[in-house]
Each structure stands twice: as C-alpha cells, then as structure tokens.
Amino acid sequence: MTATEGARGRAPAAGRGAPPLPVKMVVAGGFGVGKTTAVGAISEIRPLTTEAAITEVAAGVDDLSHTPGKTTTTVAMDFGCITIDPSLKLYLFGTPGQERFGFMWDDLVQGALGGLVIVDTRRLDDCYAAVDYFEHRQIPFAVAVNAFDGRVEHELDDVRWALDVAEHVPVITFDARERGSVRDALLVVLELALARAEN
Template sequence: MVSVPSPTPGAHSATAAEPPSAGQPPLPVKLVIAGGFGVGKTTAVGAISEIRPLTTEAAITEVAAGVDDLTHTPGKTTTTVAMDFGCITIDPTLKLYLFGTPGQDRFGFMWDDVVEGALGGLVIVDTRRLDDCYAAVDYFEHKDVPFAVAVNAFDGEVQHDLDEVRWALDISEHVPLVVFDARETGSVRDALLVVLDVALTRAQSAAVS
C-alpha cells in the first residue's frame, strides 16, 4: 500500500502563473484528462484550473446507478455526460487547455472529438477499480497519443504499488506511471508536466528520425 501526503488546506483553488508580458501570448496546448467513472477527472480539472471550470455534470438517476458502480464512491451524485474544461497558465510562454472525458463506456463515442488536436493525455486510475481503467489506457495506446498514467490516491493512499498497477493494466515501460492527488493543485500540475515531457520527447524523436 502506497501513501501520499494529505492535501494542503485550501489547495483546491489553483494559483496561476504570472500573466505573460505584453506582446507575445503564451503557447496554447491541449491536454486530455481521461479515465473510468468516478476516478477524479472532474476533481483534477477543478483543482488546477485558473478559471471556473466548465462542467457537464448531470444527476445520477436510479437507472444510471444500476449501471455505474458506486460501491467505492457512495457520495457521488452527479456524473460527467459530455466533458470538463479548464485551463492553467504554466508560465508566460505556455498555457494548458484541459479537456476531461466522460468516464462511462456509453459515452465513448465522444472521445474522438474530445481528443482531436490534443498534444497528450493523462489517464487517471483508481486502484480499487482497475477494471474500469483498461478502456482509457487501450484508447491512448491504439490512437498512438502520448500519455501518462496517474494513480489517484483516494484517502491519501493507493491499494497496490506501481509495479503491480503497471502489470495489471499491461502498461508499456515507456509510459510514465505516477501517484498523485486529484484534489491538490501542485500534485495535478506535476502530473500534467509529466505528460508534457512525454509529448515533447515524442516530438523530438520524430524530428530526428
């Protein structure tokens, strides 16, 4: 069992970098935050966004509750039915536009539209429900989109170590796998920077070859 520090009080309100100097706007970069139902995608976007996030949350009906597993998220009363959107200025030269996908399989037809034009993706994993995470990992692998996997530490801990998670999800060795807290601004930022590093490395390799 792997533990991470508890979130700092008040850390859910993102602090943006200083605005860019007049003249040259920051480079816009699109990143996608994906994963299964209830893994923390909306929470992550809300934790890091410097604007009030755009969400498409709908109440979970009795019918949906019979389809979506609420065992580990009994307090969850809403679900994303289209996408989440937020943004964060990393520094005066770079601004990330974040698009969160819906987690349920029945909304999978939206993924292609959400992912189009993205530089990379962050796949969020809940170790209590690894079966729900296969689809997102497979999607990015098959689409050949650079991505990293972030294990969300619910209650400050995860149920399996990272080697076990990598083996269970059959994640390639070149795909970064990290532990983070979707509620904590700095933790989400660090996970997104891992995605940027993966995407940059891919682009540099393509330029050389």
C-alpha cells in the first residue's frame, strides 16, 4: 500500500470535492543541515520563516565551518505545506537547529504524524539530539542525508551505525534543494507513520 492509498483510506467519506486530510509533519535536524531549504523547495505557498541574521555572538557559538556562506538562521520555525494528492495535504513545521532553541520543540512537534531528521554527514554530532528526541517520544521518523554538492561523506549503513538508529528507521539520501527529492523523502515518513498507525 502506498502512502497516498493509505491516507486515502482514512479520508472522510464525503462527496466529491471534500477537502484534503491535513497531516502535520516535522522537519528537524542540526544547525545548517538544510531544513529551511527543504521546506522552501517543497512548499506550494511562500514558506513562513523566522530567519534572523547570524550575529558575531552567534557565530562564536554555532559552527559555521561547513556553511561559510550562511548569514541567517531559524530562531523559531519554518512553515510550509504541500498537497500530496486531492485527499492529503502535509503541513510542514521546521524546527530551529541550535540546542538553545530546543525548548520550542515540544510545541512544534505536538500532533505531528512523523518527522524527517535531516543529516549532514560532515557533522553527524549535530543531529544526535533530533534522533534522540523522536526515539524517546516514539514518533515515527526517517533520517534523510542531505547530499551537499551532490555527494555524501559516508555510506548509509555507516550513518545508521553512527547514529545507532533501529533497523525499522529508514535512512535515505536526498537533495534539500530539489522539490521532487524532498517530496520522496516526506513520502517515506508518511508511509512509515501510516504503517505504524495500522499496527
């Protein structure tokens, strides 16, 4: 069963023209891994972002060595949406990546069907907190390795081992800049969440 077939089975048995089923999904990960980019690439509306300029103080706290061109950072959330098909609409909430904004996560994640944890393999340490968060709250999630410059630094099996994620957690590659690639990654999470709901 595909994600859209599973979601369609849960849609209200209304007549033609019924509104799509709204589903909340969270896009999480460390600082500068591509969360804002992914939401912006897929959203059918102009995404709402809470980007703020990186100050000298923040630059001294956040590691910019792998993102030297980054001048802004998310300080609250990103928001966008995408209609998967006439029966299903995803509402995307991107979390801030810095640990000091972690207090916002509980509110952003409340009611979410699942999560996409974006990973930069050049700095895996930055995503441990997001993986732990979803594991401890038993929220279905997938790990999406962002292919910066079209490549990843490590094999997916090595990423799984390094993050110590269970076998049932999908570990995939994607490109946060490409709409189709982001859509495919979100569908992986959706299928996982729907399968969990059926058990």
